[in-house]
Amino acid sequence: MTSLVMSFIGRDKPGLVGLLSSTIAEHQGNWLESGMSRLGGQFAGVLIIQVPAEQEEALSAALKGLEVQGLKVSVERSEDATAEPETRAVTLDLVGHDKTGIVRDISRALASMQINVHKMQTELVSGSMSGEQLFKASAELLVPSPVDLDELQDKLEAIASDLMVDITLD
Numbered sequence: 135m136t137s138l139v140m141s142f143i144g145r146d147k148p149g150l151v152g153l154l155s156s157t158i159a160e161h162q163g164n165w166l167e168s169g170m171s172r173l174g175g176q177f178a179g180v181l182i183i184q185v186p187a188e189q190e191e192a193l194s195a196a197l198k199g200l201e202v203q204g205l206k207v208s209v210e211r212s213e214d215a216t217a218e219p220e221t222r223a224v225t226l227d228l229v230g231h232d233k234t235g236i237v238r239d240i241s242r243a244l245a246s247m248q249i250n251v252h253k254m255q256t257e258l259v260s261g262s263m264s265g266e267q268l269f270k271a272s273a274e275l276l277v278p279s280p281v282d283l284d285e286l287q288d289k290l291e292a293i294a295s296d297l298m299v300d301i302t303l304d
Contacts, residue, residue, distance in 0.1 A: 135184045137166075137212035140197060144205040146177040153200065154181075161193035162186050169253075182212065221276040223252070224283070226290075230299025232258055232269040239297060240271075243289050250276040269299070 144150060151170070158165055163185040170179030185193050194209045201207065228240065237256070244251060254273040261268050277286065287303055294301045 135164075136187045136190045138163075138183045138185060138190065138194070138209050139180065139212050140183055140207060140209045141178070141180045142197075142200075142205050142207045143176050143178040144203075146172050146175055147204075150177050150205065153203065153205070154197075157196050157200065158183055158185075158193065161189045161196060163189065163193055220279045221250070222279065224275045224277045224286075225304040226271070226273045226275055227302045227304070228271040228273075228294075228299050229268055230294075230297060231261075232267040233297065236269055236297055236299060237271070239293050240290070240301075243293055244275065247281055247286060247289070248278050249281065249286070252276045 142154065155165060163183045166182040166184055168179055168181035170177065170181075183193070190211075197207045197209055226240075228236070230236070241251065252274045254271060256269065256271045258267050259270055260266075277283070283303065290301045290303070
């Protein structure tokens with residue numbers, strides 16, 4: 135079996151998941167993991183598929199052929215897992231008034247400490263009292279074992295005060 139990572143985006147409409155799953159099944163593929171969401175009128179996702187090696191090219195071509203139905207698809211062969219450094223999962227939650235650069239500044243600080251963002255969700259919500267737009271983010275981080283969590287907290291707190299956001303780590 136060959137593992138493939140597929141990403142897709144298209145105008146949101148009923149039947150897109152069915153279209154993808156049918157195409158995968160027609161090529162003896164197995165849908166393993168996925169994350170999908172509607173954003174800005176578009177439906178986008180990433181998934182992992184296992185397929186018999188002899189079906190890989192045909193499945194890739196069939197998925198890319200879905201463009202005529204409005205789906206832009208990219209398919210890549212999954213690389214063999216390499217030995218990952220020992221990490222611990224830490225959750226980061228952030229809330230503050232929306233402004234340009236929040237994700238950029240936080241992600242730079244994390245990268246400077248070799249911290250990987252494993253998953254992240256962001257959204258704009260209306261503030262309950264003021265009605266102003268609030269930016270909310272929740273991220274699952276993979277923090278290398280040698281990283282001191284107090285040092286990480288201090289670094290993020292310094293950025294949080296500049297950005298005028300609240301950040302908590304769990």
